[in-house]
Amino acid sequence: MNIKDTTQFIQPFGVDIDLENGIMHNPTNHLVRNASDMLGYYENEDALQQLIEAESNPLHYEVFEVPVPEEYGHLMYCISTLQPGKVGDEYYMTKGHYHTILETGEIYLCLKGEGYMMMKTPDGEWKAEKMMKGRMVYVPPYWAHRSINTGNVPLISFCVYPGDAGHNYGDISEEGFPARIFYKDEKIVIEEA
Numbered sequence: 001m002n003i004k005d006t007t008q009f010i011q012p013f014g015v016d017i018d019l020e021n022g023i024m025h026n027p028t029n030h031l032v033r034n035a036s037d038m039l040g041y042y043e044n045e046d047a048l049q050q051l052i053e054a055e056s057n058p059l060h061y062e063v064f065e066v067p068v069p070e071e072y073g074h075l076m077y078c079i080s081t082l083q084p085g086k087v088g089d090e091y092y093m094t095k096g097h098y099h100t101i102l103e104t105g106e107i108y109l110c111l112k113g114e115g116y117m118m119m120k121t122p123d124g125e126w127k128a129e130k131m132m133k134g135r136m137v138y139v140p141p142y143w144a145h146r147s148i149n150t151g152n153v154p155l156i157s158f159c160v161y162p163g164d165a166g167h168n169y170g171d172i173s174e175e176g177f178p179a180r181i182f183y184k185d186e187k188i189v190i191e192e193a
């Protein structure tokens, strides 16, 4: 067998996932983001501060990974579990990112809950695709992506993307996305910035 320099040879393995609670057993990486990690991301910064102080900095989302080599040919995967809630009128969301290698896509299979995958391109085009249990959202190459939970239970997804994709948060923290999702007048409303 000719093993390429680009792509390590590793042993096959299996991973147990609690689909109902959105937990990967024995993850080697467990990322936890609380409200205080989201400073600058919501429209209503005062409401976020209030949440941090009055509700003891609640959990926002978790990502469980069993990392594989971050290389061409491997497939990185994770379970992403985003709590229900609002900051002011705006639904809880992840930070969102581009991939460092922009021309890499991602598959999100929604296992529980409901919400949206908010996506944008560097040129400012945007699209919000509905997420719900049993629905797969394809994030094509070049599109930044952020999950938004518009339901009452955790939004749980399984995602898969190229091992060498990487994460680029840079311009999202400065520019955000062109649209936000709120609960207003007893409805879910997608508003352009």
Ligand code: S6P
Pocket: 063, 078, 080, 094, 095, 096, 097, 106, 145, 146, 147, 159, 161, 167
């Ligand atoms: C990675 C994939 C997920 C997110 C996770 C958290 O490409 O899209 O693992 O990293 O859902 O979101 P964020 O925006 O904080 O990385």
Ligand code: ZN
Pocket: 097, 098, 099, 106, 145, 161
């Ligand atoms: Zn991604």
